[in-house]
Each structure stands twice: as structure tokens, then as C-alpha cells.
Amino acid sequence: MSAPAPTTRWQVFPDAAALAGQAEALILDAARQSIAARGVFHLVLAGGNTPKNAYERLRECGANWVKWQIYFGDERCLPRGDPGRNDTMARRAWLDHIRIPPVNVHPIPAEHGAEKGAQRYAEIMRRVPEFDLVLLGLGEDGHIASLFPGQSLGSEEGAADVLAVRAAPKPPPERVSLSAARLSRAQRALFMVGGEAKRDAVRAWRAGADIPARHIVPVLGVDVYVDRAAWPEA
Numbered sequence: 001m002s003a004p005a006p007t008t009r010w011q012v013f014p015d016a017a018a019l020a021g022q023a024e025a026l027i028l029d030a031a032r033q034s035i036a037a038r039g040v041f042h043l044v045l046a047g048g049n050t051p052k053n054a055y056e057r058l059r060e061c062g063a064n065w066v067k068w069q070i071y072f073g074d075e076r077c078l079p080r081g082d083p084g085r086n087d088t089m090a091r092r093a094w095l096d097h098i099r100i101p102p103v104n105v106h107p108i109p110a111e112h113g114a115e116k117g118a119q120r121y122a123e124i125m126r127r128v129p130e131f132d133l134v135l136l137g138l139g140e141d142g143h144i145a146s147l148f149p150g151q152s153l154g155s156e157e158g159a160a161d162v163l164a165v166r167a168a169p170k171p172p173p174e175r176v177s178l179s180a181a182r183l184s185r186a187q188r189a190l191f192m193v194g195g196e197a198k199r200d201a202v203r204a205w206r207a208g209a210d211i212p213a214r215h216i217v218p219v220l221g222v223d224v225y226v227d228r229a230a231w232p233e234a
């Protein structure tokens, strides 16, 4: 199936710090709007390195954390607390430093392996409505969450909410990922993309290549925050 074209808003920032500052502002703005409208903010976190600066900034903002529900877009099948896990990064950078009720944080139980981890997270996802905001990164090969080019993205109609990934080209090979369809069941998505190594992926996306990012189609479209180093036209 060819990917639908979402509304994509590109913004280029001089450096990683400026990108993180604007990402923080967008996240807080989305939280305010969702809490005002529905009394809750359903947020999906990205892993990897790029969002770390934004997460660190969020420690200091004193938001109404009780109203935030936090999910993860993907997880690596590693033991709980392993420094290579996405939830460990988010906890260390942000969640361990704020007064959010532990029950509001919904990690992917990837320590049980890809199959079981995906099954258990799918049970949680069944109880979660549309997300308010999905945060995503962009891998050097164009992958998002743990959805890699050439592998199943789960963007087709009726796709499962959560996928067991067994042969990721980036280590570790075993992972659990929300599908493109579930990541798209959202008001909006914010991609954070930084560093020269991402230039080819950004170029391919802008040239219309059918990379995984193109399969994320939330209601209000997609914002892509890119630093100058990752911007191919710089």
C-alpha cells in the first residue's frame, strides 16, 4: 500500500539546544490543550539519544504531572533498568526527577522478549484512546520507533497495535514497537532529528521516498524539528 501524505511542517534550528527548547514548548502546549479539553494528556515518548535534551528541560517546568499518562513508542528487549533501554533513558533524564504517579508511566515489558512484550503492551493499548502527542526520532536509515525500512511497519488497515521485532538491523535485534497505525492514532506527532548522520534520511523523506516516517499520519499532521547539522539544504 502506498503511504498517504500527511501534513508535514518542517522547522530548522541552529543547534540541538534550540531544538530541545522548542520541543519542550510544543510538548507543554499540547499538554495544556489536552488537559483543558479532556482532563488528561496521553503522551508517547521516543527513545534513542536525540530527545534527551528536551526531557532534561521538562524536569524543571513544574507541570501538573498527575494529568500526564506516559507511554513508549518502542523498547529494546533488554533487562529492566538496562542503560540501553529507552525507558531507562527517559527515567534518568526526566521521569525520576518529577512527581508523576508511577501508575501514570506505562513502560513496554520488553524484558519478557519481543513476542510476550508485544502481547502484554497490546493489552495496555486496548484501554488507551487516541494519543494526544507522539514523539519520534529518525534513525540514520530512516527508521522510526523500532519500525525499520523493508520490515513490517503495521500501517495497513487492521494492523496490530504492537509489533514484535526480531531482526532489527540496529542492535539489539529484538525489540517491541507500536505499529505505524497505532502511532498514527494521535492528534499530532513531533519528530526530533539532530546530527549530520541523519542528513541522508531527511533528504530521502523530503524527496518523497517511502521511508517509515511517511507512514505516521495523525489527525493534525506532523511537526519535524531538525537541527542545522541534519538539514541537507544547509
Ligand SMILES: O=C1O[C@H](COP(=O)(O)O)[C@@H](O)[C@H](O)[C@H]1O
Pocket: 046, 047, 048, 049, 050, 051, 073, 074, 075, 076, 086, 136, 137, 138, 139, 140, 143, 144, 145, 146, 170
Ligand atoms: O533505536 C532507536 O533509534 C531511534 C533514533 O534514535 P537516535 O538516537 O538516533 O535519536 C529512536 O527514535 C528509537 O526510539 C530507538 O529505539
